[in-house]
Amino acid sequence: MKICKLGIVLLALLLAAMAMVPMVSAQNTDLYKSEKTEIQLLDNPIGNEISNSLGNESKQIDFENLRNVIQKKYDPQLNTIIEKLNSITNQKISDSQKNELKTVIVSEKINRIAREKYMEIHGLSIKNMKSVNVTPSETQPVPSNSLQTINSALPQPLTLVQVTADITGGTGRDGANTPYTVNGGNQFYRISYNYYPGAYTFYVLQYRDEDMPDPSLDYAYDQYRLSVYGTIEDTQSFVIYPDGRIDFSINSIWDNGHSYATAIGQHGNIIRPWNTGTSIYISNVWNHAMDIYDRNSNMAKTTYHP
Secondary structure: OHHHHHHHHHHHHHHHHHHHHHHHHHHHHHHHHHHHHHHHHHHHHHHHHHHHHHOOOOOOOOHHHHHHHHHHHOHHHHHHHHHHHHHHHOOOOOHHHHHHHHHHHHHHHHHHHHHHHHHHHOOOOHHHOEEEEEOOOOOOOOOOOOEEEEOOOOOOOOEEEEEOHHHHOEEEEOOOOOEEEEOOOOOEEEEEEEEEOOOEEEEEEEEOOOOOOOHHHHHHHHHHHHHHOOOOOEEEEEEEEOOOEEEOOOOOOEOOOOOOOOOOOOOEOOEEEOOOOOEEEOOOOOOOOEEOOOOOOOOOEEEEEO
């Protein structure tokens, strides 16, 4: 009889525990939705300020000055955003990590809005641009130093080079001996373009993700982007002119001379000479800042070419 009663008690406890699982899951979901909404509300005025500062003309950005102004003015909102991110990720980052993440959030928002502004001014959207999907797909393995083909004709024959660790993940040191740990999965998978014969070609590169070289910050940054943009994908752009120049100033995506694991300071403006066969290093830095010069000669590469 006692055994029977004990069995009934244990069964009741098990059923109660099972009933609690969906309740806890629902509470976590509600918390995430609430934090996400609050992050969006805190972030909106930051984006509006950047958009107003850039104006409605296509012009080169004084990137560092704008970033400093925005970061100083909206520091309280950024602090609260990071508190919300800590709640979502169930982690607490150090003060130095916090400052780094704030700078990255503002920098990458300027980068994004500048590109969107440029496209809006010129009446462009990804939907009305010609696009070429890049192989291999994100589900296929990418061997080191492999050659992958862009399976369509482009207005200019491009040679695009991505750091392989950006795709496969890993731990190591970059070209400046700075340590990094990245998850990978940041596959460059599509290139879109708008060709203006005799004038220029505007290119847009799309990546599956971008990884900050500090995993704990990367997790928080992913959650920020999912909350605000609804995606972790990254998009960058450049212009090639028919007189043999490539312009990395559209959204300040020049690497500023920095290597892969450089956390901040890598947004610059520059026009370089370009011709057929010139390699474009499309992930010199983790955020896909680029140049025609390789900043990570010690790291394996994956090359895409037509």
